[in-house]
Amino acid sequence: MMQSIDLLRDYGIFRNYIKTDAKDFGRLNLIYGWNGSGKSTLSSLFEQIENHQNTRYPNSTFSIKTFEQGTITKDNISANNLNLKVFNQSFINKNIDWNNSVKSILLIAQEKIEEKKKLEELRTSLDKKTKEYVRRKTANDKLTDELQKFLTDAAKRTKTSLQVIDTSDSRFLSYNRTKLENFITSNVDLIKKEDSILDINEVARLTKAANPTQKPAITTKIPSVDSSLLKKAQDRLNELFKQSVTNKVIESLKNNQDIQSWVFSGLNLNLGSDSCHFCGNKISQERIDELNAHFNDEYRNFSGTLDKAKTWLASQFIVLVNNSDIDIYDEHKDLLKEKSSLLKDEAEKINSYINEWEKTLDEKITNPFNINLFAVEIPNSLFVNFNQTATDINKIIESHNKKCKDFKEETNKVKSKLESHYAASEVNAFDYFKKMSNRDSETKNLLTNDNDLKGIKAEIKSIEDSLSNETIAADIFNKHLHGFLGRSELSLQFNKEKNGYEILRDNQIGHAPNLSEGEKTAIALIYFITKLTENDNKISDSIIVFDDPVSSFDSNHLFHSYSFIKTYCNDAKQLFLLTHNFTFFKLARDWFNTNNKNRKRKEKVENAFFYTIEPSAVTPRSSAICNADPSLIDYNSEYHYIFDTLYKHKEHPRLTREQAFFTANLSRKLLESFLNFKYPKHRSDLSQLMDVAAKNCIAFDSNKKEKVYRFINKYSHSAVIEMNEDIAENLIGEGTNVIGDIFLWIEEIDKVHYDEMVSVCQKN
Numbered sequence: 001m002m003q004s005i006d007l008l009r010d011y012g013i014f015r016n017y018i019k020t021d022a023k024d025f026g027r028l029n030l031i032y033g034w035n036g037s038g039k040s041t042l043s044s045l046f047e048q049i050e051n052h053q054n055t056r057y058p059n060s061t062f063s064i065k066t067f068e069q070g071t072i073t074k075d076n077i078s079a080n081n082l083n084l085k086v087f088n089q090s091f092i093n094k095n096i097d098w099n100n101s102v103k104s105i106l107l108i109a110q111e112k113i114e115e116k117k118k119l120e121e122l123r124t125s126l127d128k129k130t131k132e133y134v135r136r137k138t139a140n141d142k143l144t145d146e147l148q149k150f151l152t153d154a155a156k157r158t159k160t161s162l163q164v165i166d167t168s169d170s171r172f173l174s175y176n177r178t179k180l181e182n183f184i185t186s187n188v189d190l191i192k193k194e195d196s197i198l199d200i201n202e203v204a205r206l207t208k209a210a211n212p213t214q215k216p217a218i219t220t221k222i223p224s225v226d227s228s229l230l231k232k233a234q235d236r237l238n239e240l241f242k243q244s245v246t247n248k249v250i251e252s253l254k255n256n257q258d259i260q261s262w263v264f265s266g267l268n269l270n271l272g273s274d275s276c277h278f279c280g281n282k283i284s285q286e287r288i289d290e291l292n293a294h295f296n297d298e299y300r301n302f303s304g305t306l307d308k309a310k311t312w313l314a315s316q317f318i319v320l321v322n323n324s325d326i327d328i329y330d331e332h333k334d335l336l337k338e339k340s341s342l343l344k345d346e347a348e349k350i351n352s353y354i355n356e357w358e359k360t361l362d363e364k365i366t367n368p369f370n371i372n373l374f375a376v377e378i379p380n381s382l383f384v385n386f387n388q389t390a391t392d393i394n395k396i397i398e399s400h401n402k403k404c405k406d407f408k409e410e411t412n413k414v415k416s417k418l419e420s421h422y423a424a425s426e427v428n429a430f431d432y433f434k435k436m437s438n439r440d441s442e443t444k445n446l447l448t449n450d451n452d453l454k455g456i457k458a459e460i461k462s463i464e465d466s467l468s469n470e471t472i473a474a475d476i477f478n479k480h481l482h483g484f485l486g487r488s489e490l491s492l493q494f495n496k497e498k499n500g501y502e503i504l505r506d507n508q509i510g511h512a513p514n515l516s517e518g519e520k521t522a523i524a525l526i527y528f529i530t531k532l533t534e535n536d537n538k539i540s541d542s543i544i545v546f547d548d549p550v551s552s553f554d555s556n557h558l559f560h561s562y563s564f565i566k567t568y569c570n571d572a573k574q575l576f577l578l579t580h581n582f583t584f585f586k587l588a589r590d591w592f593n594t595n596n597k598n599r600k601r602k603e604k605v606e607n608a609f610f611y612t613i614e615p616s617a618v619t620p621r622s623s624a625i626c627n628a629d630p631s632l633i634d635y636n637s638e639y640h641y642i643f644d645t646l647y648k649h650k651e652h653p654r655l656t657r658e659q660a661f662f663t664a665n666l667s668r669k670l671l672e673s674f675l676n677f678k679y680p681k682h683r684s685d686l687s688q689l690m691d692v693a694a695k696n697c698i699a700f701d702s703n704k705k706e707k708v709y710r711f712i713n714k715y716s717h718s719a720v721i722e723m724n725e726d727i728a729e730n731l732i733g734e735g736t737n738v739i740g741d742i743f744l745w746i747e748e749i750d751k752v753h754y755d756e757m758v759s760v761c762q763k764n
Contacts, residue, residue, distance in 0.1 A: 001025070001543060001574040002082070005045075005625060006071075007063035012041035012056075013615060015622040022625050026607040028592050031578045031625075032585050032632060033613030038623035039578040042613065043088040043547035046576070050084040052077060070138055079141075081134055083537070083573070087528040088547035095531075096524060100511060101500035102492065119463045119536065126456045133449045140442045147435060148177065154426040155180040161422055162415070172415070184423055184432070192433070196424035203421060206414050208331040215327055217401045222343065222390040225318060225350065227383035233316065234375045237357055240309060241364055241373035243302065299368060306365045313358055318347040318386075328400050331414075339393045346386040353378040464535045473530060474501060480526045484560050490519065518557055525549050525561060529568050543574040550584045562587040582638035589633060631761075640760065642670045647761045650739045667742055668712040674746055686713070693749060700745040708745070711738040 004024045008014035033039045044056050045064075054060070054074045064072040072080045095103045159175035190196055198206070320343065328336055357375045364373050427433065474492045482488040490512065492501040503523065505512035515523070532539050550561045562584060569575055577588050592608035599606060610628035615621045631644035649663050668686075675689045687709060694705045747754040 001027070001067045003065040003067050005062070005064050007061065008045070009061040010057060011045060011060040011062060013038040013621055013623045014041060015620065017622070017624050019625070022611065022627055023609050025574070025576075026609045027572075027574050028595060028608035029574070029576045029611065030585065030588050030592055030608070030628075031576065031611045031613060032582075032628060033578070033580060033615075033623075035580050037580075037613040037615045039580065039613055040088060040547055041623075042625075043086055043545055043578060044090065046084060046545045047086045047088065047090055049077060049080055049082055050086050052080060069134060076141065079134070079137055081130055082543055083541055084543045084545070085528075085532055086545040086547070087525065087549060088545075091528060092520075092524045095527065096520075098503075098515060098520060099513075101495065101502055102523075102527060103500050119460060122456055122460050122463070123536075126453065126460065129449060129453055129456065133446065133453060136442060136446055136449060140439060140446060143435065143439045143442070147432070147439060150426075150430050150432065151177040151181050154423075154430070158419070158422045158426070162418065180423065180426075183419060184427060187420060187423070188433075190420055191424045191427055193424075196420050197428065198417075198421045203418070205331045205334075206418050206421075208333075215400070218326055218328060218397050220321060220326060220397065222321075222393045224387040224390050225383055227378075227380060230316065230350075230354075230378060230383075233313065234357070234377055237309065237313075237361065237375040240306060241360065241375065242371050244369050244371050302368050303365065306361065306368065310358065310361050310365065313354065313361060316354055317351050320344060320347055326397075328396070332396050332400055336393065336396050339389055339396065343386065343389040343393060346382060346389055349382050350378060350386060353382075473534075477501075477526060477530045480530065480564070481523065484522055484526060484557075484564060485519070490515075490523070521550070522557060522561075525564065529564065532568075539569060540571045541573055543576075544569050544572045545576040545578070547578045548580060549577075550579065550581050558584055559587070562591075566591055582641075585632075593633075639670070639673050640757075642666050642673070643757050644761045646670055646739055647743070647758065650743060663739060664712055667708075667739060671708075671712065671742060674749075678749060693745070697745065697748050699748050700741065704741045704745070708738055708741055 002025050004019055004022070005017075006019045008017040010016075031039065031042070045062065048054050048056055049064070049072060054077050058074075060074065062072075062074060066072060066080075066082065069080060069082065072082075155175055155177045158180060159172060162172040162175060184191060320340075326336070353376060360373050360375060364370060471494055474494050478488075478491045481490060481492075489506045491504050491507070493504050494500075495502050502510070503512045503515070504510075532542060532544065546565065549565065550558045558581070565577070579585050579588070589610065592610070595608045596606040610633050612626050612628050612632065613623050614626050615623040629641070629645070632641045646663060646666050671690070672686060675693050679689060679692050681692075690705055690709055694700060694702065743754070
């Protein structure tokens with residue numbers, strides 16, 4: 001059964017209805033509303049559920065809670081399984097062509113017992129499998145919704161992360177659920193790999209790498225160190241360090257290296273002179289010969305060799321370029337900085353050995369006679385470390401240059417890798433593939449279940465067709481119609497050529513013309529109720545909706561229709577009656593109240609409820625489903641209801657605009673009803689009726705009469721309302737005063753009537 005209508009938005013006059021305090025529906029539901037309030041619109045909603053489609057207002061939004069099937073919305077309306085039957089003008093238009101024929105009704109022949117048993121078994125199986133299908137589909141829809149929500153939320157998070165990279169990339173700028181889902185579907189194997197999820201440092205590096213700014217290529221390359229060359233240099237130095245010269249050594253010079261070096265320099269400067277440039281004294285030839293013997297040609301040649309060795313050794317120091325000046329892509333900067341620092345450390349270690357060699361060589365140059373010097377070997381590991389680090393830096397530069405050459409391709413690879421990371425992270429956290437597998441498996445089961453249902457339905461239809469008989473339906477229909485109208489000149493007869501019924505009058509051949517509105521409505525109502533049992537459908541299994549079933553009846557037919565509906569639909573699984581006719585409302589109300597009283601005596605909860613459809617008075621109008629006012633349930637006439645409603649508004653210090661227009665209409669209806677009853681001779685004109693009623697009145701003078709007439713005549717006809725702020729403010733301000741004047745007038749004309757009505761209102 002239907003439990004409640006929780007939301008109706010953009011559904012005709014129900015522009016934005018949200019359930020607040022309206023009671024949940026019971027088994028019996030009576031809904032009262034004046035013409036134009038939205039009854040037919042509400043019945044069309046029930047009709048859409050019956051037809052499993054939302055075609056009346058395709059852009060609307062609605063939410064209808066049921067007791068057994070969850071909530072029905074426009075998204076799942078096609079899957080609902082409510083056995084709903086709606087009588088409204090649309091039903092009549094679809095089934096009855098008043099100028100041609102009435103669609104056939106197939107009722108089951110009672111004598112075909114075995115076929116009926118088989119049919120019942122199939123229907124039981126259909127019901128069981130349908131419930132299973134609904135349960136499975138609900139669970140599957142829930143999982144699908146969960147998956148779609150995950151994809152939507154994950155796409156939003158991914159979009160935010162990826163837009164940090166490059167807002168100019170149209171793919172990431174409009175990244176959505178569809179793109180993420182397509183990416184996951186196209187890269188399942190990649191996303192399932194563990195290494196697709198990157199660590200935070202790699203994500204940061206790739207984020208930098210995806211920067212859309214292109215840089216120039218780098219021409220710098222770090223050279224490696226030739227360890228063999230330095231190894232040969234070490235061996236040569238050690239050879240030099242072990243060499244000496246043969247000469248007549250002056251011991252004082254040999255033992256004092258500084259003096260020896262100073263004397264050697266002075267001797268070279270003093271060539272061709274026998275005087276000392278330092279002190280000016282004459283140097284003896286004997287001393288000059290002694291010095292030349294000490295510093296002979298062999299000495300001089302060896303010293304020259306040592307000087308050249310020093311010059312070459314100075315060129316072997318490793319000099320590095322400042323890599324901080326290299327304009328490299330951001331993703332390489334940190335690694336380049338790290339490798340450059342490491343390279344500098346390795347270079348300094350090698351240079352420290354060369355520096356020691358240089359110091360040792362300086363000692364040898366100062367004292368060529370010292371053969372105890374030694375060049376320490378540079379460890380090979382230093383060369384390996386340096387060259388490996390240089391290779392690493394060169395690879396970084398190569399990566400930079402490759403990106404420069406194929407910039408778009410390389411940045412797209414980076415973005416794709418980041419997209420894989422974000423997708424894999426989301427998928428892994430949500431367990432997406434497992435849930436997809438469960439959903440797909442359940443979808444296959446649903447398909448199998450649906451095929452089973454189709455097979456059962458086809459078999460049911462085959463048996464129904466063999467059991468059904470249009471003649472039986474016509475006989476039952478005619479019996480009801482003749483009892484309803486109290487005469488038998490109208491009847492249905494099946495016409496095989498038209499594959500439907502013809503309406504005959506006095507059994508004359510041909511479809512009866514010129515049916516009265518009362519006859520048409522009677523035929524339509526009885527046709528609907530007869531059709532309720534088509535194909536062996538049970539009324540007790542049906543939700544039945546009647547929309548104004550007595551709109552065209554006279555008083556005699558009104559009671560017939562009420563009795564007919566009560567007799568045949570009292571046992572409906574759920575019943576909705578919508579009406580604007582107060583007499584019919586009162587009959588149905590008493591029926592429902594009696595039902596509630598009987599249940600109370602049996603200590604059962606009430607299951608019959610009363611509602612009104614209340615349209616707003618402001619433009620554009622919007623209706624709401626409300627609990628019926630107690631006055632509508634308790635009073636025996638619409639007049640009581642209007643009197644009570646206005647009496648409540650009389651005490652308001654100021655009416656809202658909506659209340660003001662509403663009370664203007666009610667005031668007119670109240671006065672017309674009261675004055676027509678009191679002064680039956682003057683019913684043709686309200687103004688004339690008010691003039692007659694105002695005669696001999698003292699408290700209600702002509703000024704008040706004019707004010708009341710202007711209020712109810714002007715503001716109760718929306719077609720002539722002058723919609724400007726002054727008029728509206730006058731209406732709001734005067735509303736309460738005018739209502740008070742109307743009750744003052746009724747009291748002055750008929751105090752006994754007024755006092756009793758007030759007593760009833762106050763009691764209520």
